[in-house]
């Protein structure tokens with residue numbers, strides 16, 4: 096899919112307006128009706144359409160947390176542990192997420208400073224819920240840190256895999272994401288001494304697991320290119336992280352991460368889930384890759400950011416399709 100720069104978008108808008116003007120002129124000549132008459136007719140059709148859309152919003156009154164529902168994208172503003180997703184039970188083909196890291200990140204609504212035991216308990220709960228939602232040949236790609244370095248060292252990655260196995264998921268592989276974020280560190284431990292040095296790997300993990308069967312039960316259309324398949328089946332992925340400032344979220348992943356997981360591990364039109372959607376990166380990527388997607392996010396500021404991103408994406412797509 097091609098992206099438009101802001102100046103290309105501006106140019107398109109001008110051309111579009113000119114095109115609409117020309118078209119109305121043409122219709123008014125063919126129909127022998129005034130220019131104003133045609134515009135009024137068009138406006139009343141648009142208003143009728145909006146009324147129909149508003150009525151269809153009422154259909155979701157029993158689902159008050161569904162805050163975005165367009166073009167096979169659903170976003171719920173809720174706690175993942177509480178939101179009712181029972182209609183998708185056994186239907187999710189691929190889960191892609193980066194859960195809260197419990198590194199004291201200020202996520203607004205979510206408390207990211209649980210004790211490590213509480214954090215592992217939360218991990219077990221959300222994995223259990225996800226297990227129910229996955230199809231038997233469904234897969235999960237979970238982006239987590241290797242270690243927790245603040246307030247006592249903990250092997251988050253290793254503990255996560257253990258919990259996921261306890262819940263019932265089967266282990267497939269791990270992708271090491273080299274974020275190229277070699278910030279200057281001062282936490283050396285004992286500097287130039289074997290007394291108590293600290294080793295920190297500047298990488299993140301993407302754990303790949305599945306519910307019951309790794310091989311997909313039904314084949315469908317893959318969308319991965321040959322060179323991508325060759326490169327991405329090598330489990331060390333190198334691409335930069337996303338700018339927190341640009342997105343307005345404290346820990347977004349770049350669209351490249353879900354894009355690779357989606358192309359490598361799912362078929363066209365598959366159903367994707369991100370239980371911790373944040374700024375909506377997985378949703379953006381799933382739409383671009385022609386998959387259906389469900390996201391859940393607890394914090395209303397991030398919900399706003401995600402909705403804004405999705406609306407802009409759909410607008411761009413509409414202009415491209417015009």
Ligand SMILES: C[S@@+](CC[C@H](N)C(=O)[O-])C[C@H]1O[C@@H](n2cnc3c(N)ncnc32)[C@H](O)[C@@H]1O
Pocket residue numbers: 173174175176192193194195196202204205344346347348349370371372373374375376377391392393394397
């Ligand atoms: C690491 S961030 C995900 C960032 C996302 N991948 C992106 O690109 O923007 C984790 C997100 O989980 C959200 N969160 C924390 N607890 C949650 C819960 N119980 N239910 C739903 N969302 C939650 C946080 O508000 C935060 O936005």
